[in-house]
Amino acid sequence: MELQDVDLNLLVVFHELLRRRRVSAVAQALGMSQPAVSNALNRLRRLLGDELFLRTAKGMIPTPLAERLASPIGESLDAIHHTLNASAGFEPAASQRAFTVAMTDIGEIYFLPALMQKLGEVAPGVTLSTVRNQGDTLQGEMESGRVDLAIGFLPDLQSGFFQRRLFRQRYVCLFRQGHPLEAGGITLAAFRAAEHVSIVAEGTGHGMVDQAIQRAGVARHVRLRVPHFVAVGHILQTTDLIAVVPEAYAQRTLAPFGLQTAPCPVRIPDIAIHVLWHAKNHREPGNQWLRQLVVETFAR
Structure with a gap:
């Protein structure tokens, strides 16, 4: 196969399908109609002699050939894009990026x-x-x-x-208004006796909360473990559970869920939030x- 036989636009559609896995999302991202995206995919299938993507309930899944092509095509398109735009600026008011x-x-x-x-x-x-x-x-x-x-x-x-x-933040205890601990505050003894929600947050640095509490020799009564933070406000709103959470998150939940915070009686290092x-x-x-x-x- 020679390069003159390949329409570069087909590779752009291929690259976006790898990223977004849905024809409708690719059409929106590229400013094309869905039939045009499907037509481009069919042309590339005929050119390469492979289905490239298979339809499933979760979107378009790449075939083994598509997975092998993903990295070299993506790198090549990035190189072309950066070369063509090396001297160009970015105009946010006009951009559709x-x-x-x-x-x-x-x-x-x-x-x-x-x-x-x-x-x-x-x-x-x-x-x-x-x-x-x-x-x-x-x-x-x-x-x-x-x-x-x-x-x-x-x-x-x-x-x-x-x-x-961007900023540093501390961890705080989060619990509902009217909680039995509200009057006396969360002492170390109260912290030990309370029932906790533990947030795993796998793949982030927040797992160090459990490690810090364990290093301090504090045994918590963990009644519930959840993989992420999104449901914590709903859970605390209607139970006597407490959670140790970053202060920025806590501040966003106080009014919507009727919650309040208190300093954590266990020393947990502050964390730095970055843009990378x-x-x-x-x-x-x-x-x-x-x-x-x-x-x-x-x-x-």
């Missing part, structure tokens, strides 16, 4: 309301997608360019990444603009 940002459910609760409001003011055509910032896969996703930025507490992202600190990006995007104008917007909006 789609960015992908990795963050936890806490990040979505804390950052997205203000960030989306800001985007509406200065870049109304820019769209944002979020993905979970689990350390075991995030590094590869950012190296490949599928994720533009990561925001959160991510101590495992080191080599090949730049970072800018891969070295390959360090000088890319759009990435520079987005991370500066994040810093201006949230750094303190």
Whole structure:
């Protein structure tokens, strides 16, 4: 097969299908109709003699050949894109770019309301997608360019990444208003006796909470373990359970769920929340603009 036999636009559609896994999402991202995306995929199937993507209930799943082609095609398209735009700036007011940002459910609760409001003011055509910032896969996703930025507490992202600190925060105890512990406060004895919700938050740095409590020699009565923070407010609202959570998350839950906070009687190190990006995007104008917007909006 010769390069003149290949329409570059077909590879762009292929690359977006790998990222988004749905024809409708690719059509929206590329400004095409869904039939046009399907037609491009059919042309590429005939050209390569492979189905490339199989339809499932969870979206389009790549075949083994598509998975082998993913990295070299993605790298080639990135190289072409960066070369063509090397001298171009980024105009947020006119841009239709789609960015992908990795963050936890806490990040979505804390950052997205203000960030989306800001985007509406200065870049109304820019769209944002979020993905979970689990350390075991995030590094590869950012190296490949599928994720533009990561925001959160991510101590495992080191080599090949730049970072800018947004703020530091402490951990606090979170519980409902009218809780039996409200009057006397959460002493160490009360903390030991209380029933707890433990948040695993696998793939982030928040697992160090359990480690810090164990190192302090404090045995908690963990009544419930959950994999993420998103349901914690609902759970605490109607029970006498308590949870140890980052203060930024706690502040977003107080009014909606009728909760309150108290200092944690166990010493847990403060954490730093960063915005991180891969070295390959360090000088890319759009990435520079987005991370500066994040810093201006949230750094303190």
